[in-house]
Every structure is written in structure tokens, then in C-alpha cells.
Amino acid sequence: MRRLAVSTAGGLAAALALTGCSGSDGSGSGPGPGKAELTVGSSYMPQPVSADMAAGFLTITNNGGTGDELTSVTSDAAGQVTMHSTMGGAMTEKPSFSIPAHGRLVFKSGGNHLMFEKLKRAPKQGQTVAVKLTFAKSGPLTVEMPVKSATYNPSTGH
């Protein structure tokens, strides 16, 4: 029973990967205006152990027919915010991340993440951290990122 569920999850992952490929190569298969339409959702920061370092997660959805690029992330709460991808356990800092047309850019635990360093103070659960996202083409977006528990799991919501 459980085994079956796992296999299905594997198949799904592969399917999603394929979607990712076709979406990323280009300028969008569908019609749609020549503009990215970006929205940000599912943002949160797990309460960090100290003010040295915190992670942040969010999803940027592009409903437009043109891709865009996340080029920088800043926050008044942190001296520095950098963007990282994680592959096979290796974390790599990236100068930018692309957001495909009709696609999504996902930062989630275990995968891509935002790294907040030199925090003015350790953010506590229940607070929010203002985060400004800057893009290559679209105007900047600001999100109030809620600070959740250190063990917060977005799929269960607690």
C-alpha cells in the first residue's frame, strides 16, 4: 500500500521534471502578452537558531507569457540575503534564478533557499520579515515573510 504510494510519488516527480524542462526552454508555448505576471506565495522563514543565519522559502508564480529572472533579494532585517540551489546535498550560491513563462520558481526546504545572514536580531515565531524581490524585467515585489516554528512543515501547515 505504502510502497505503491511511494512509486506514484516517484512517477509524479519525473513527470514534473519533464514539465520543468519544456517550460524553461523558452519564451512560452502559449499565446499571452509579452510580459511576465509575477505573484509571490507560500513564503515563510523557519525560526532560526540564532541571528547568524536564517533560511527563507517562497514560490514565485508567473502567469505571463514571458519569462523573467529573480536577480536580487534584500531585507531590512538582514545584512545580506543570498540565493542558493541545492543539488545532491551540495549548496551553490546563484546570482539569479529564472522564472519561466507560465511557470514557477520554488524555494523550498531541501531545495532552493534564500539565506539571510547578519540578521539584526534573531527573528521569532509570529513576527514577519520584510523581503524585497528584484527582477530583471518586472518591477520589484515586497513580501512580509511570516516567521514560523523551527519545525514548520508547509505541507501539513504546522
Add this chain to the structure above:
Amino acid sequence: MRKKTFAAAALLAAATLTLSACGNGDDGTSPVTVASGGSGSNQVATVLDQPFTKPDLVLTDTHGKKYDLRKETKGHPTLVYFGYTHCPDICPATMSNIAVAKKALPKAEQNDLRVVFVTTDPGRDTPAELGTWLKGIDPAFIGLTGDFARIQAGARSVGISVEPTTKDKNGKLVSVHGTQVIAFSPKTDAGYVLFGESATVDDYTKDLPAIVKGAKP
């Protein structure tokens, strides 16, 4: 507990590789969906057919004292994790998940359980640094640091790969390490359950009562 087959894990690994291949386009980005594991049910706990012998690690604890892993944890249920304190995501999440799940155990079993965090970045993780960091998670957790080659050999003996800390092109120090937690039985002292990085508080809460008794979760 949710027992997994290695076949399933291999399948998932294959899917992940596919993703990596996609993400490595010339623009160097990894777009779209990193397969969301639904309720985190991807790689939770695996009972090993061939349990691992506890690594023969003699290192330094957060008080600066010599700590012999085999001797100190003998007869105690023990969870071992290899990671580093400048790790933003998985390391604090994993240790925090265990800390929260531990609180659901009866007090005597909480005291019996040993949770050992072995640094993969001993250059930065001094006993004091480790101590401060772990205190923010659970003051009873044990932090170990010492010679990197020894730590790497210990990790390798339980199937966990650990690489020396390297400087990335922006000058940031990064440590690459396997993210599994190994549970050692109080009865046999063997490492018999492996938790993947997607294990949640709920998964540990469900499985720890069996593990503290050396039973299969």
C-alpha cells in the same frame, strides 16, 4: 512506520537526477517544481537489513572534553547526525524536529536518549560554537568536533558521505554532507534505522517510542 524499499528510493533518486539535469541549463538556474513530496512521505524511515556498527569515533564534546561515542552511548538509544552550524536549512530543521519529537517521550526515556550532532565543518565548529548552537535547539544534545579525516571516516562507516569544507566562488564556506539521521538500538548498539531529510516532527514522534526500546518502528 512507513517502511520503504530501496527500489523506491532509487526511483526517487532517478527523478531527482532528472530534475538536476534540467536545472543545469546554460543559464545556470533550476526552474520550476522541485517535486513537492506531498505530505513529506518520500523518504522517511528505513529499517536496515544490514545494521551498521556504531562508528568508532573519539572526538571532543561541547565542553572541550574527550568523548568516545561507543563508550558514552553504549546501551542508550542514540541518534547520530552529521552536519554543520552554518547550514541554513536542513541541519537546524532536522535537529529541531528531533528536539520537538523527543519532548513527547516519557521523561525517563528522554533522559536515556542520546542525540549526537557531529560537525562536518570542524574548522569553524569549535566546541564553544557547537555548544551555543545546540543550546538554541536542545541543551541535552551532544555536539562533537575534532579531526576532519576521523569524522569523515566515521561517517563513511555508516554510509554517509561527508566532504571537506570548501570555499565557493563568492568566498562563502560550504560543507557538503549526507543528511540522514541514523538510529542506534539500545539493545544491540547497531545502527538499524535511517531517517531521510524529509522526516518531519510527526514522523519522529511516531517512531521514537519504538526506537528508545530498540524495536522496529
